[in-house]
Amino acid sequence: MTKVTMTVNGKSVSGDVEGRTLLASFLREDQGLTGTHIGCDTSQCGACVVHVDGVAVKSCTMLAAEADGASVDTIEGQANADGSLNVIQQAFQDHHGLQCGFCTPGMVMSAAALLKDNPKPTEQEVREYLEGNICRCTGYHNIVKAIMAASGQDVTAIAAE
Amino acid sequence: MPKDTGIGAATVRREDVRFLTGTGEYTDDIQLAKQTYAVFARSTVAHGTIKSIDTSAAEAMPGVLAVFTGEDFVEVGGNPAGWLINSRDGEPMKEPKRPVLAHGKVRHVGDAYAAVIAETAQQARDAVEAIEADIEELDAIVDMNAALSGSNFVHDEIGTNQCFDWGWIEDNREATDNAIKNAHHVTTLELVNNRLVPNAMEPRASIGSYKASTGEYTLHTTSQNPHLTRLLISAFVLGIPENMLTVIAPDVGGGFGSKIYHYGEEALVLAAAKKIGRPVKWTADRTESFLTDAHGRDHVTKIELALDKDGKFLAFRTDTKANVGAYLSNFSTATPTFLHGTLMAGNYTVPLVYVNVKAVFTNTAPVDAYRGAGRPEATYSIERVIDKAARELGMDPIELRRKNFVKPDQYPFASAAGLEYDAGNYDALMDKMEEVADVAGFEARRKESEAKGLLRGFGVNAYIEACGIAPSNLVGVLGSRVGLYDAATVRVNATGNLSVMVGAHSHGQGHETAFPQVVAEMLGIDPGVIDIVHGDTSKIPFGMGTYGSRSLAVCGSAVVRATEKIINKAKKIAGHMLEASEHDITLADGVFSVSGTDKSVTFGEVALKAYIPHEYPLEDIEPGLEETAFYDPANFTYPSGAYACEVEVDPETGKVTVDRMTAVDDFGNVINPMIVTGQVHGGLAQGIGQALVENTTYDENGQLLSASYMDYTMPRADDMPMFAVDHSQGTPCTHNPLGVKGCGEAGAIGSPPTVVNAVIDALQSGGKDVKHIDMPVSPARVWEAMQ
Numbered sequence: 001m002t003k004v005t006m007t008v009n010g011k012s013v014s015g016d017v018e019g020r021t022l023l024a025s026f027l028r029e030d031q032g033l034t035g036t037h038i039g040c041d042t043s044q045c046g047a048c049v050v051h052v053d054g055v056a057v058k059s060c061t062m063l064a065a066e067a068d069g070a071s072v073d074t075i076e077g078q079a080n081a082d083g084s085l086n087v088i089q090q091a092f093q094d095h096h097g098l099q100c101g102f103c104t105p106g107m108v109m110s111a112a113a114l115l116k117d118n119p120k121p122t123e124q125e126v127r128e129y130l131e132g133n134i135c136r137c138t139g140y141h142n143i144v145k146a147i148m149a150a151s152g153q154d155v156t157a158i159a160a161e
Numbered sequence: 162m163p164k165d166t167g168i169g170a171a172t173v174r175r176e177d178v179r180f181l182t183g184t185g186e187y188t189d190d191i192q193l194a195k196q197t198y199a200v201f202a203r204s205t206v207a208h209g210t211i212k213s214i215d216t217s218a219a220e221a222m223p224g225v226l227a228v229f230t231g232e233d234f235v236e237v238g239g240n241p242a243g244w245l246i247n248s249r250d251g252e253p254m255k256e257p258k259r260p261v262l263a264h265g266k267v268r269h270v271g272d273a274y275a276a277v278i279a280e281t282a283q284q285a286r287d288a289v290e291a292i293e294a295d296i297e298e299l300d301a302i303v304d305m306n307a308a309l310s311g312s313n314f315v316h317d318e319i320g321t322n323q324c325f326d327w328g329w330i331e332d333n334r335e336a337t338d339n340a341i342k343n344a345h346h347v348t349t350l351e352l353v354n355n356r357l358v359p360n361a362m363e364p365r366a367s368i369g370s371y372k373a374s375t376g377e378y379t380l381h382t383t384s385q386n387p388h389l390t391r392l393l394i395s396a397f398v399l400g401i402p403e404n405m406l407t408v409i410a411p412d413v414g415g416g417f418g419s420k421i422y423h424y425g426e427e428a429l430v431l432a433a434a435k436k437i438g439r440p441v442k443w444t445a446d447r448t449e450s451f452l453t454d455a456h457g458r459d460h461v462t463k464i465e466l467a468l469d470k471d472g473k474f475l476a477f478r479t480d481t482k483a484n485v486g487a488y489l490s491n492f493s494t495a496t497p498t499f500l501h502g503t504l505m506a507g508n509y510t511v512p513l514v515y516v517n518v519k520a521v522f523t524n525t526a527p528v529d530a531y532r533g534a535g536r537p538e539a540t541y542s543i544e545r546v547i548d549k550a551a552r553e554l555g556m557d558p559i560e561l562r563r564k565n566f567v568k569p570d571q572y573p574f575a576s577a578a579g580l581e582y583d584a585g586n587y588d589a590l591m592d593k594m595e596e597v598a599d600v601a602g603f604e605a606r607r608k609e610s611e612a613k614g615l616l617r618g619f620g621v622n623a624y625i626e627a628c629g630i631a632p633s634n635l636v637g638v639l640g641s642r643v644g645l646y647d648a649a650t651v652r653v654n655a656t657g658n659l660s661v662m663v664g665a666h667s668h669g670q671g672h673e674t675a676f677p678q679v680v681a682e683m684l685g686i687d688p689g690v691i692d693i694v695h696g697d698t699s700k701i702p703f704g705m706g707t708y709g710s711r712s713l714a715v716c717g718s719a720v721v722r723a724t725e726k727i728i729n730k731a732k733k734i735a736g737h738m739l740e741a742s743e744h745d746i747t748l749a750d751g752v753f754s755v756s757g758t759d760k761s762v763t764f765g766e767v768a769l770k771a772y773i774p775h776e777y778p779l780e781d782i783e784p785g786l787e788e789t790a791f792y793d794p795a796n797f798t799y800p801s802g803a804y805a806c807e808v809e810v811d812p813e814t815g816k817v818t819v820d821r822m823t824a825v826d827d828f829g830n831v832i833n834p835m836i837v838t839g840q841v842h843g844g845l846a847q848g849i850g851q852a853l854v855e856n857t858t859y860d861e862n863g864q865l866l867s868a869s870y871m872d873y874t875m876p877r878a879d880d881m882p883m884f885a886v887d888h889s890q891g892t893p894c895t896h897n898p899l900g901v902k903g904c905g906e907a908g909a910i911g912s913p914p915t916v917v918n919a920v921i922d923a924l925q926s927g928g929k930d931v932k933h934i935d936m937p938v939s940p941a942r943v944w945e946a947m948q
Contacts, residue, residue, distance in 0.1 A: 018283070034190035035183015037414070039362045040447040044870035047362060075183035089181040093173050096839045100669030101180025102362040102414025108181060123883070130878035134870070136362050136415050137669045139846030139908075140878040142839060158883055 004068040008033065009077030017064045023057075024048045026064035027074060035075035035105045039134070046133030049106040049113075050074045056113035058132070075105035078112070088112055088150040095155070097146035099137035107133050111147045120151050123158075167682035168899075171835035174674040176667070185412040188366040188381050193440040196368070197226055199430055200285035200443070202275035202292045203452065204267035207301035207524035207863020208315070211265060211274060215293040219277055222291055224284030226437045229429065230275045231264030237432075240423055240488070241397045244495035245640040246325045246520070254325035254520070257316035259488040261398065261425045261432070267296060268315055268487035269524050270865055271452025273425060278433050278441055301863035305461060305482045305521040315487055315522040324485055324494065324520035329502035330579055337515035340476035344467035348550035353935045354538045356459035356484070356857035357850075358873060359531045361668075363414020364445035365454065369430030373438060377405050378431050384410040385420045385666050386706020387698050389643070393423040393491065399431060406431075410696040413668035417847070418530040419454045420668070421708045422491045451868040456857055457531020459484040460497065464542045466550050474565045476513035477505055479542060483520045483528075490529035494520065499639050500535030500627070500709075506576040507543040508587045508623045508801060509565040514577040524863040530708065532847055532909040536626040544622045544914035548921065549932060558918070559595070562623050563588060573895075580627060582799045584892040587623055590825050594621070594803035597887050598823035606807065606820075607926070615809040617820075618923025622804040622915040628903035629798035629894075630709030646793035647716035648702035651680065651723040653731075653786035655772035657765030658690040661723075664704010665716035666696050669843075670905065671836040672712060676720055678832055679899065683724045685750040686764055702789050710903030713832060714798045714894065721898040722790035731767045733782050738762050738770060798894045798902040802826040806915040810923040815944030817920055819849055823885040824911060829894045829902040837904045841886045844908020850876035851909070852916035856937045874937075 005014040008031060015030045027033045027050070036059055039047035043061040050059045051073040080086050085093060088111050098104040107130070114121060114129045121129065126144045135143060141158075149155045164170040179185045216228040239258040246254045263274040275292050279285035302308045302315055308322040315322055328334060341347055361383075368381040378401055384390045387408040395403040413420060430441040445453070461482045467475040483497035502516035551558040566587040567574045574582045595601075603619050610617035630636075633644035650662040661680060665672055673693045681688035694700050704716055728748060735753035736743035739760045746753050754761040770777065771786040807821040824841050831837050854874040858866040867873040893900030913936060920938050924931040924947060931946045 020283070028190075029192075032192075033183065034187075035185070037187070037363070038189075039364065039414075040870050042447065042869050042871050044875075045362060045447075075181075079182055085178065085181060092181055093177040096174070096835050098177055098180055099671070099839060099843065100362065100415040101176070101185050101412065102187065104180045105183050124879075127877075127879040127881075134362065134875050134877065136360055136417070136847070136875070137843045138839060139842035139844075139876075139884065140881050141842045141884050144878060144883075 002065050004064050006067050006069060007071040009074060019065060021064045022060050023062040023064045023067050024059040027059060033074050033076050037102055037105060039102065044134065046106040046110060047103050049109040049133065051109060051113065056110055075108060078108060091146040091150035095142050095146040095149055097138065097143045103133060103135045107135065107143055111150065114147065115151055120153060123148065166688050167678055168832050170678060170833065172674055172678060172833055174671050176671065176673045187363055187412045187414055188368060188383050189444045191368060191381055191411065193368060193370055196440045196442055197278050197280060197437065198282040198285045199276050199278050199433060199441050200282060200289050201273040201426065202289045202294065204263065204270055204272040204274060204296065206267065206296060206298045207270050208299040209267045209296040210299060211263065211267060212295040212297055214275055216275065218291040218293065219288040222284065222288040224280035225277060225288045226280065227278040227433060228275060229262060229433065231260055231262040234261040235264060237261065237399055238397045240393065240425065242489040242494050243491040243642050245642060246327055246494045246498050248326045249328040249331055254494060255319040255321065256489060257319055261428045269526050270863055271449065271526060272487065276429050278437060301524045303523055303525065303859050303861055303863050305484055305523065308521050308523050309519065315524055322522045324522060327498050327518045329498070329516045330514065333513055334515050337476045337478050337513045340513050341465055341467045341478055344475050345470045346468045346554060348466045348546055348553055349463065350546045350549050350933060351463045352542065352545060352933065354458045354460040354462065354541055355851060355936045356528065357457045357531055357855050358451055358857055359417040359419035359454060359457060360875060361415030361417055361419055364447060364450045365420065365424065365426070366444040367427045367430045368440055368442040369434035370440035371435040379407045379409065380427060380431055381409045381411060382427050383413050383420050384408065385413070385416040385668060385708055387666065387696055388664060388703050389706050390423050390427065391698050394428060394431070398428045407699045410666055413666065416668045417532045418457065418534060418708060422455055422529060447870065448868050451873065452865060453526060455490045455527050455529035456486065457528065458538060459528050460538050462542050464546045466546045468550060472554060472556055472561050472564050474509050474511035477511055477543065479505055479516045481516070481518045483518055484523055484525065485520045486523060486525045486527035488527050490527035493527060493529040495641065496530045496535045501539050503578045503580050504536050504539035504625065504627060505543065506578040508567060508625045510567055511565065511577050525859055532844065533906040534709065536906065537910045537913060540624040540910050541914045544624070545917060548918045552925065558621050559591060563591060581796060582625065583796060583895040585799060585801050585827060586890065586892050587801060589890045590801060590803040590827055591623065593887055593890050594805050594823055594825040597825060597885050598805035598821065600805065603807065610809050616812055616923040616927035618808050618810065618919040618921065618926060620806045620915045620917065620919025620922055622911055622918065624911045625799055625801040626906060626910050627797035628710035628800055629714035629794055630711050631797050632795060633793050643705065645705055646791050647704040647719050648789065648791045649716060649719040649723045650702050650787065650789040651720070651727050653727060653768045655769055657768045660692050660694055661720060662694040662701040663716050663720065664701055664706065665712035666707045670707065670712060670840065671833065675713065675833045675836055676717065679717060679720055680724050683721070683728065684764060685748060710905040713899065713901050714897055714903045715792060715794055717899055717901065718794065718897045719790045719792035722792055723788045726788035726790060727786060730786060730788065734767050734770055735762050737778050738767065795896040798897070800826060800828050800902040800904065800907055802907055802911050804911040804915040806919040808916065808919040808923055810920060810943060812927060812947065815940035815947065817853055817938055817943060819882050819916060822849065822882055822912065824908060825887045825890060826904065826907050827891050828888050828904045829891045830900040831888055831891065832901065834888070837888060838886050840904045841908045842884055844906060845884055845912050846876050846881055848909045848912030849881065849916055852913040852936050852938060854880060854937050
């Protein structure tokens with residue numbers, strides 16, 4: 001077992017992990033942060049996306065030990081300080097960008113990373129960026145729309161809900 | 162002004178907040194005290210005889226608490242088929258036992274033959290590796306034709322790989338044959354409806370727990386229908402009394418049909434929990450999901466359409482082989498028969514339909530209902546052959562369909578495939594589609610594509626489906642072994658807020674938002690005081706759950722009926738409070754008034770009176786304000802639609818891009834248009850996925866080649882266009898109180914033929930003599946077809 005210490009959503013946490021423990025498992029099982037989901041075994045689906053030192057990472061593809069000393073942000077830390085939804089979360093609700101909710105944490109975390117690097121993405125840029133996030137419910141229409149709305153762009157021209 | 166609450170309002174979903182903040186609670190998120198973990202040993206061969214299983218080394222591994230094999234479940238029951246199909250000769254279908262763990266033989270790759278329970282999942286996984294199974298590999302039965310002609314059987318005890326040979330409508334067989342023999346023109350098409358994996362993003366998971374002091378079991382599981390799961394486990398598999406088993410389906414991350422069914426893992430974790438006296442959790446990894454979730458579709462079909470010289474349809478004749486896989490999943494026999502054959506008249510006045518379906522056992526994963534379930538297969542066959550006929554006859558595909566549509570003055574309409582359509586207006590849908598899709602502008606867009614070196618094609622489709630599954634008396638006659646009503650309890654609490662317990666389960670459909678809109682509208686109160694409870698058999702009435710686009714049409718109707726009972730009783734209480742006859746009480750905007758006076762009490766005051774019944778006529782009215790209703794519909798509902806697709810095909814690579822996708826649907830009345838549109842979007846993506854990218858491939862040895870997201874192509878964001886969706890042309894359902902029809906499956910039913918018709922149009926307009934390409938219409942297949 002290896003002792004790891006990291007900052008998760010602004011709080012310092014530590015735990016003993018096996019060498020093979022994935023960051024996703026550490027967050028879910030040791031820290032009880034079950035908003036980070038595991039939807040595949042092959043780093044394809046993106047339900048487990050978190051930010052490690054500000055960069056979007058699939059937490060099923062990183063060992064917990066590799067995140068020792070890092071700053072990790074998960075879906076549980078995304079809301080505003082008063083508990084209200086942040087701009088991206090609110091846009092997902094306003095534009096019905098989620099259905100079953102399972103891919104949603106990863107979508108929100110990926111969207112946040114996209115908008116940090118590209119504050120006004122085009123529709124095509126959003127679609128290409130989401131290549132690593134699979135949603136089976138929404139057909140992506142409202143996810144793309146929500147992300148563009150969250151970036152402050154006018155989405156009224158995109159087909160009505 | 163659009164409404165902001167109640168029926169018809171595009172209310173944002175209240176359930177979103179927990180999902181957006183990572184505080185949803187899915188089965189794998191739950192950790193029970195002293196929880197242990199199950200991992201399954203699964204067959205790596207498609208077909209084999211189990212000679213021996215030595216678990217001694219596994220049992221000695223660190224952390225291992227128990228190891229189970231098929232031997233441990235010989236004395237218990239099997240997972241049953243929920244629908245009896247009789248063959249054309251009257252013989253009942255073949256129903257081989259489906260045990261909790263494989264015993265004697267393994268019958269598909271992934272078939273579980275043992276399970277390890279350990280302190281941690283990793284320990285269980287390690288111990289599974291130490292199980293020594295001597296499995297003698299047998300030749301795999303993969304191809305359906307080989308299965309029907311050979312002497313190698315998936316289930317030796319039944320001596321055939323044919324489950325049934327079903328005819329519908331058998332009395333029309335000869336007349337249909339004659340119509341086809343004598344017709345002016347017959348169009349024939351052979352096609353494959355490709356096997357799909359539902360791929361809900363949440364893998365299946367179950368936690369079994371047992372309380373020795375009371376004998377009570379609890380199963381947390383990823384289910385679309387917790388009461389149905391409980392019934393199957395209690396009555397057929399483990400024999401646990403129903404009142405000793407609670408099934409809880411918490412937040413469920415999508416289903417699409419795959420989580421309707423009971424699976425052996427659920428029984429295993431319950432039995433294991435009892436044996437070791439601790440909760441047992443199992444969570445599928447994605448490869449297990451591919452190997453063991455019920456798959457969808459997998460039909461091989463020949464369809465013939467007979468027409469007269471004016472293009473009127475005379476008969477459809479269909480010959481289908483349907484793969485049911487290695488075991489009968491719960492509704493696997495209903496899907497290719499009564500959810501498929503009965504829809505084979507489509508939206509048309511065709512007088513004769515005959516469908517023959519042979520269901521075939523193979524050494525592959527079980528196949529069952531997947532979003533649309535039989536109706537996508539019917540629609541694909543009908544709408545592809547109509548398109549081919551239009552080309553052969555030189556007719557416009559829209560006009561050929563219109564010529565044969567059931568017309569608005571023909572309802573109720575008895576279809577040639579045995580259903581009674583209650584309402585619809587297919588011409589109005591087609592008109593709206595032509596407007597929304599800007600069909601008039603197509604030629605200009607085609608020229609633009611040509612200028613880019615691309616072939617643009619236009620495809621159209623009309624569909625009808627049978628939803629709101631369904632009237633128990635009717636399905637009982639047709640072979641269903643379950644009733645298909647649903648149930649709701651409306652509990653008005655003393656302080657005036659409401660808990661509504663429903664049998665339907667929400668795993669993306671937004672019931673927690675839409676159902677309160679209905680109750681709020683009826684009572685004239687704020688939907689925010691109404692809470693929906695679902696998914697826990699200890700809290701909700703016995704409902705049949707969510708599938709077949711039935712939640713609102715069936716369970717929503719039960720909600721209406723229960724709310725009507727609440728109103729009736731509340732009027733009695735109000736009448737007493739206002740010293741008036743209950744018949745003179747009216748309810749508006751949450752206030753009970755005496756007609757013609759200014760006397761009134763609020764809904765909240767009545768609720769309080771019901772629970773604090775001072776000065777209350779106890780001899781006439783019971784205290785409390787809580788009512789339950791069961792609702793069993795009189796008929797199926799019949800959503801219908803007209804879809805259009807425009808594709809661009811790159812003649813250099815064969816790549817197909819969907820540029821425009823239009824869905825105009827008749828769902829009857831709409832409760833929440835935002836949610837309905839979202840449901841259509843999701844269905845469209847799954848249908849486009851089937852048409853263009855998704856495929857499930859077994860090799861000749863029964864190895865699943867597409868068992869991960871590296872190999873099975875899931876539609877991604879950049880595979881999809883923005884969709885144009887319209888549901889303004891609704892004709893209300895005539896037999897349920899809300900006039901609703903169901904919207905969950907439409908997109909997946911209507912879109913595959915639309916896309917393929919568009920691809921064929923693109924190729925033919927580009928001078929390529931291509932009449933058909935099987936789905937998925939991949940670049941390789943398109944390129945090959947063009948050569």
